[in-house]
Amino acid sequence: MSEKDKVTIIVFSSELDKVLAAFNIATGAAAMGMEVSMFFTFWGLNVVRKENPKISPSHILQKMFGVVNPGGARKLKLSKFHMGGIGTKMMKILMKKSLMPSAPEMVKMAFELGVTMIACTTSMEFMGVNKEDLIDEVSRLTGVATYLALAKESKINLFI
Amino acid sequence: MDTKIDSTLDCYGMLCPLPIIKISEKLKEMKTGEVLELISTDEGIKEDIVAWCDTTGNEYLGLEEDDEVIKVFVKKTVA
Numbered sequence: 076m077s078e079k080d081k082v083t084i085i086v087f088s089s090e091l092d093k094v095l096a097a098f099n100i101a102t103g104a105a106a107m108g109m110e111v112s113m114f115f116t117f118w119g120l121n122v123v124r125k126e127n128p129k130i131s132p133s134h135i136l137q138k139m140f141g142v143v144n145p146g147g148a149r150k151l152k153l154s155k156f157h158m159g160g161i162g163t164k165m166m167k168i169l170m171k172k173s174l175m176p177s178a179p180e181m182v183k184m185a186f187e188l189g190v191t192m193i194a195c196t197t198s199m200e201f202m203g204v205n206k207e208d209l210i211d212e213v214s215r216l217t218g219v220a221t222y223l224a225l226a227k228e229s230k231i232n233l234f235i
Numbered sequence: 236m237d238t239k240i241d242s243t244l245d246c247y248g249m250l251c252p253l254p255i256i257k258i259s260e261k262l263k264e265m266k267t268g269e270v271l272e273l274i275s276t277d278e279g280i281k282e283d284i285v286a287w288c289d290t291t292g293n294e295y296l297g298l299e300e301d302d303e304v305i306k307v308f309v310k311k312t313v314a
Contacts, residue, residue, distance in 0.1 A: 080290075103252035106259035107290045172248050188256065 081229040083222065084093040086119035086233055090154035091163060091178060094122050097235040098181035104231070106186035112229075113185070114222050115213070116195035119235075120204060122144050122182065123194060137203025146208065148178040186212040193217050221231040236308055238296060241269035242289055247304070251279050255287055258309065262293065265311050270296065273307040 082104045086097045097113065104111045115123045124146025132138050156162035167177065176184060186192065193215040199205070206216065215221070226232045243259050246254040254275050261271060273284070281298060284307045288295035296308035 099252050102256055106252065106256040108259070109285060109290075174253070176253070184256070188259075 078184060079108065080231075081225065082109050082111045082157045082231040083114065083226045083229045083233070084111070085116060085222070085234045086122060087117050088154075089121040089151055090119035091166070092154050093235050094148070094178055095181065096149055097233070098178070098185055100233065101190050102181065102185050102188055104126040105185065105190050109231075111185075111188075111190045112193060112225050113190060114193045114195060114217075114227070116198045117216070118144075120194060120198045122151065122178070123192060123210050123213050124150050124204060125208050125210055126150070127207070132205075133201025134203060137201075140202060144202070148182050151178055182210070182212060191215065191219070195219075236272070236297070236299060236306075238270050238308065238310075240272045240308070241265065243272045243274065243279050246273060246275045246277070246280075248276055250277055251283065254280050255283060258284075258287065259291070262309070262311050267314050269311050271311065273309065275305045275307060275311045276303050277305075280307060284309065 084092065084101055088094065101111050101113055121144065126147035126149065128141065128146070130140055132141060134173055153163045153166055170177065192213045194209055194213050196216050200214070242261065242265055244257055246257055254273060254277055258271065258273055265271060285295055288309060292313040294310040294312045296310055298308065299306040
């Protein structure tokens with residue numbers, strides 16, 4: 076193989092099931108020898124946020140938003156059958172039983188496999204998320220042009 | 236399998252994408268020409284290993300099935 080095949084994945088959602096699917100594909104592609112970039116935007120930003128932000132957002136609405144929309148891969152909920160937390164809890168038990176990595180473990184594994192994690196600066200701004208509030212695995216902060224330039228070069232491009 | 240096996244990777248009970256990730260990691264430690272045996276219980280590995288070898292350029296040597304256990308053999312041909 077000369078040039079590596081490229082894969083870009085937009086992670087727009089923050090539901091546990093969708094995020095796991097995104098990381099499943101990302102880590103699988105990395106294991107296939109592909110160059111993978113994940114863009115975290117809108118709700119997907121929650122996946123790469125630290126659980127306890129160091130800097131409090133300046134705007135009152137951003138502060139309120141932070142309360143109702145907590146960050147951290149550990150806190151993601153299922154898109155269906157969350158059932159006030161019971162469904163998600165049961166899913167996590169079943170995943171563990173099947174030796175599946177949890178969402179935070181998936182993030183770590185993707186990083187170790189060389190997946191580039193990119194945060195969208197527009198989403199960061201209106202959600203009041205600072206650079207310091209993102210996990211260390213995020214290496215780049217960009218806008219849509221960087222995504223498009225990478226997606227143009229990619230054979231596989233997903234929006235999850 | 237008549238071929239000499241240089242290394243064995245136990246992925247018993249693991250689901251996709253773990254076996255593929257473990258293989259890619261394991262092969263990095265191995266020398267070109269060496270053969271890896273993968274032990275898996277994931278039915279999907281039977282087709283996935285072929286796809287993985289096609290994409291990465293490593294050689295798929297075949298598989299053996301015994302009840303739920305699938306043994307897959309891969310030769311490292313890409314440095």
